[in-house]
Amino acid sequence: MCGIIGITGCLDVPEAILEGLARLEYRGYDSAGVALQVEDGLWVSRAANGSKSLADLRRAVSGAPGSCRAGIGHTRWATHGKPSEVNAHPHQDCKGTLAVVHNGIIENHFEIAAKLSAAGHELVSSTDSEVLAHLVEEAIAEGASLVDAVRACMKKVRGSLAMVVVHASDPELMVAARRVSPLIVATADAAGLVASDVPALLGWATAMYALEDDEVAEVSPGGVLVSDASGARVEPARLEVDWDVGAAQKGGFDDFMLKEIHEQPDAVAGTLMGRLSPSGEVLLDEMRIDDDELREVEKVFIVACGSSYHAGLVAKYAMEHWARTAVEIDIASEFRYRDPILDSRTLVIGVSQSGETLDTLQAIRYARRWNAKVLVVSNVVDSSMAREADGVIYTRAGPEIGVAATKTFLAQLVALEVLSLYLAGLRGTLYPAEISGLLDSMRELPAKVAQALEGSKDIFDVAARFASAEEFFFIGRHVGYPVALEGALKLKEISYLHAEGYPAGELKHGPIALLEEGTVVVGIATRTRLWEKMMANVAEVRARGAMVVLVANDGDEETAALADATLWVPSTHPLFAPVLDVIPLQLFAYALARARGNDVDRPRNLAKTVTVE
Ligand code: AGP
Numbered sequence: 001m002c003g004i005i006g007i008t009g010c011l012d013v014p015e016a017i018l019e020g021l022a023r024l025e026y027r028g029y030d031s032a033g034v035a036l037q038v039e040d041g042l043w044v045s046r047a048a049n050g051s052k053s054l055a056d057l058r059r060a061v062s063g064a065p066g067s068c069r070a071g072i073g074h075t076r077w078a079t080h081g082k083p084s085e086v087n088a089h090p091h092q093d094c095k096g097t098l099a100v101v102h103n104g105i106i107e108n109h110f111e112i113a114a115k116l117s118a119a120g121h122e123l124v125s126s127t128d129s130e131v132l133a134h135l136v137e138e139a140i141a142e143g144a145s146l147v148d149a150v151r152a153c154m155k156k157v158r159g160s161l162a163m164v165v166v167h168a169s170d171p172e173l174m175v176a177a178r179r180v181s182p183l184i185v186a187t188a189d190a191a192g193l194v195a196s197d198v199p200a201l202l203g204w205a206t207a208m209y210a211l212e213d214d215e216v217a218e219v220s221p222g223g224v225l226v227s228d229a230s231g232a233r234v235e236p237a238r239l240e241v242d243w244d245v246g247a248a249q250k251g252g253f254d255d256f257m258l259k260e261i262h263e264q265p266d267a268v269a270g271t272l273m274g275r276l277s278p279s280g281e282v283l284l285d286e287m288r289i290d291d292d293e294l295r296e297v298e299k300v301f302i303v304a305c306g307s308s309y310h311a312g313l314v315a316k317y318a319m320e321h322w323a324r325t326a327v328e329i330d331i332a333s334e335f336r337y338r339d340p341i342l343d344s345r346t347l348v349i350g351v352s353q354s355g356e357t358l359d360t361l362q363a364i365r366y367a368r369r370w371n372a373k374v375l376v377v378s379n380v381v382d383s384s385m386a387r388e389a390d391g392v393i394y395t396r397a398g399p400e401i402g403v404a405a406t407k408t409f410l411a412q413l414v415a416l417e418v419l420s421l422y423l424a425g426l427r428g429t430l431y432p433a434e435i436s437g438l439l440d441s442m443r444e445l446p447a448k449v450a451q452a453l454e455g456s457k458d459i460f461d462v463a464a465r466f467a468s469a470e471e472f473f474f475i476g477r478h479v480g481y482p483v484a485l486e487g488a489l490k491l492k493e494i495s496y497l498h499a500e501g502y503p504a505g506e507l508k509h510g511p512i513a514l515l516e517e518g519t520v521v522v523g524i525a526t527r528t529r530l531w532e533k534m535m536a537n538v539a540e541v542r543a544r545g546a547m548v549v550l551v552a553n554d555g556d557e558e559t560a561a562l563a564d565a566t567l568w569v570p571s572t573h574p575l576f577a578p579v580l581d582v583i584p585l586q587l588f589a590y591a592l593a594r595a596r597g598n599d600v601d602r603p604r605n606l607a608k609t610v611t612v613e
Contacts, residue, residue, distance in 0.1 A: 002077055002089070002103040003027050004183070005200045006164045006174045008070035009191035009221025013037075014061045017073040020200040021054055026249045027197075028399025029075035030083035030381070032057050035090040035099035036064055036071040037171035042099050043068075046088035053088075069171045072164050072194075074101035078381030079270075079396050080109070081126035091130040093137035094122050098146075098167040100136065102129035103196050104160035104181035105396065107274035110285075112156060132157070136165055147218050150175045151231065154214060159273060162211075164194050177216040180269075184239065185209050185217045185224045192219035198241055199248035209236035257402035257494070257600045261586050262453060267407035268579065269446040270396035271414050276443060280436025282422040288391040289347075289373050295426050297347040297373070301340060302329040303363040304351035305610070307405040307489060308412060311377075312351045313482035314578045315416035321575065322430055322438075323423035332359040333613070335366065342370035350376045351416070353400060353408035354609040355383020362613070364388060377415050379408045393419060402601045403608045404493045406586050409486065413579050414445065441573045445580075448570045452583040455554065455568045459584060462565045463591035466547065469520045472497060473511065473546070474585070475504035477534050480524030483551075483578045487522060487585030494593035494600045504537035515544040522588070524581050525550040525559045528574040538562050549588070551581050 003024030007016045017034055032053040033046035043064050047056035054075075074089035081087040090099035106112070109128035112135065117123060121134045135156055139149035146167050154161075160180035166173070176183055176194045186193040186205035194217070195201045201208060211217055214229040215236070226236040243252060253259040275283050300319060302312035309331055316327040330340070332350070342348065348367035352360045355378035364374045364385060376389035379397050386392045395411035421438055424430040430438075472491055476484035485501035492499050502511055504523065515521070521541045525534050542548055542562065550563035553571040560566040567584035571577075593600050 002196065003029065003075040003200065004072070004101050004103055004162060004164055004194070004196040006072040006176065006194040006219065007191065008172050008174055008219060010188070013068045013071045014064060016204070017071050018054070018058055018061060020195060021057070021073045021075055023199045023245060023249070024075050024197070025054060026401065027075065027077065028401065029053065029077050031076045031085070031088035032074060033088045033090055034061060034071055034073040035166060036068045037166060037168070038064060038068050039066040041168040042096065042166065044090055044092060044099055046085050048083050048085045048088050050083070070166060070174060072099065072101050072166055072174065077399055079105055079394060080128040082382035087125045087127050089129060091125060091127065091133045093133045095137070097169065098133060098136060098165060100129065100133040100163055100165045102132055103162040105270065105273050106131060106157050106161065107159035108157065132161070132163055146170060146173065146175050147216055147227070148231070150177050151216050151229065154179065154216070154229065162196055172220050174219040175216060176211065176219055178211045179213050183211045185211060185219050185226070185236065187223055190221050192221055192224055194219050197248070197251070198243065199245050202241070202243070202245050202248055208239040208241055210239055211236065255402065255601045257404055257406060257590060260400055260402050260407045261583070261590065263398065264407045264410045264453070264583065265446045265450040267395070267397035267411045268414050268449050270398070271411040272418070272442060272445070273396065275418050276439045280432060280439055282418055282425060282435070282439070284393060284419070284422055286392045286394060289375060291426055293373060294347070294423065296345055297325065298345040300325050300327040301335070301342070301346065301348045301367070302327060302351060303332040303335045303348060303360055305332050305357050305359055307409045307486060308351040308353060308360070310482045310486040310489070311409055311412035311416060312349070313485070314413055314479050315420060317479050318417050318420040318575050319423060322420050323427055324429040325423060325427070330363070332357065332363040335363040342367055342372040344371045344373070346372040348372045348374050350374065350385050350389065351412055352376070352385055353379040353395070353405055353412065355380045355385040356609050356611055358611045358613055361385055361388070377412055379411065403603055403606050404490055404600070409582065410449065410579055414442070417442070417576065438573065441576060445572065445576060448572055448580055449583065452569045452580045455570070456584045456587045459567070459587040460591045462549070462567065463588055463595065465565060466520050466549070467592065467595050469518060469547070470498065471514070471519045472499040473507070473515070473519065473521045474499060474501045475507060475521060475537060476524030477504045477530040477537070478528055479575060479578050480504070480526070480528060480534065480581065483524045483581045483585070484522070486582050487589070490586055490589035491592065493606060494589055494598055494603050495596055496598065496604070497592065504534055507537060508540060512540065512544065515541055515546045517545040519546045520549060521546040522549045522585065523551070526553050526569060526577050526581050527556065527571060528577055535559070535562060551584055
């Protein structure tokens, strides 16, 4: 999500840091900052001017005092605390003698911040990251060296982090540490480097090493020393990288879309992080709508466009089933023109990865005019929708660059399922033990998403068999229906092939007339409640000569027997199945689009965010 760069010992540190940050720009960012080791101590500058922040920072750095021996830089994509100068990194301790940049999410930051404040620390931002600076400060005050202080800090925090710390007392040293979020340390000619990802280091590094979980590195112009959580020296794993900057920005994938599809385990894990308590409760920190108000809600409307609408459709099934609340779902561009009945006991949920889609924004504005409570699910902190809503649930998928939504869609699905269970808890429609059991299944999702990706490795071979087809139908029942819609949308968007998503049971009421030899029908046939009925629908299409591709649970040969090709996914709770079932469909669309030579990141006629009506 955020980008980190740190450099010590080269000739022009500020320029190298700015160049490194520019190379991380592709990740998307809302603010940026640097801390430079200059003659009189640390010099820190931050800018929060959206995509112009780096230009602002460059201007500020040109006025930095004296020569500089080392420094760290950061591009921020907000997850906790809105994009603003005070929330931008680096963060500092109370005395301004150290500076920290961080990528990840500190799950127990509220708890830590309260203890730090009680101990007299002055925290100035609303980020989770700032606690790191004060924890390191505290350990140093107790006599620890910088490296031991970082290790001590790591022991106190839960969650994911890649962090780099510099201290004015040792101007050429950077201490880097990681857990879950990646961090790379590197050596160069008489210089030491650290970065969140490879592109920032290409051309400079002579050797790169990936830090493992809970490892701490001391990076200085003389080299890199890595130790584990106990302080014992370890030999870091050397990375063999032969990418150019462009390939490295795509993480070695051919395009951003494929990279983002493979980032889905992290997108799901990030969205769940800190929200499923060990004792089996759902925690929603930015909810802001009172629990009592939510209990009194009589009706829920979900408004969204495109993929976000499909995520909303899945949520309708989950919310009605678990929270027993009536849910209507509307395409946002239709909502305010149909005179919906709204009042203060209505909850309107706007789902939008960008938080800027004009149709959805206008729909939530309309809802507010009618006194409805408005909750927004957005991937962009402080987006227009997030600012105007009563409450927000942020998906933490990181910036999505490919026009076709992939990782943000999965993140929306899990965010909305978490919300459904939260409402069920409030309304008492599920027993705590039932919620706790469902949360346990949810915790398995990131690993299962990774498994689904692994299981789709032969997707290019499968797709090649259908490369000459011109007509595609995607069918599913129950929550398989929104998955079918999403599979068809992905195919349309990037391959430009004609694809329709249908509820499988509806096919025989008309569209089945379109089926002929060579039409491809893709069915969502995982073992959910209506599997038998789904298989009857599959038999109907086979009888009309269609070629059948089925999404089936791993090892389900009974389902595979009715298919010309099978796309395998792990099994899970039926209402979580969309999170996994959609993955091979994203890849199927991707493979067909690539086979047709299309630019999958920038499909024709489409914009990533639609800000016109
Ligand atoms: C999805 O692949 C599309 N690019 C598009 O349908 C998108 O989901 C829609 O425009 C909504 O965008 P939003 O989530 O940013 O509001």
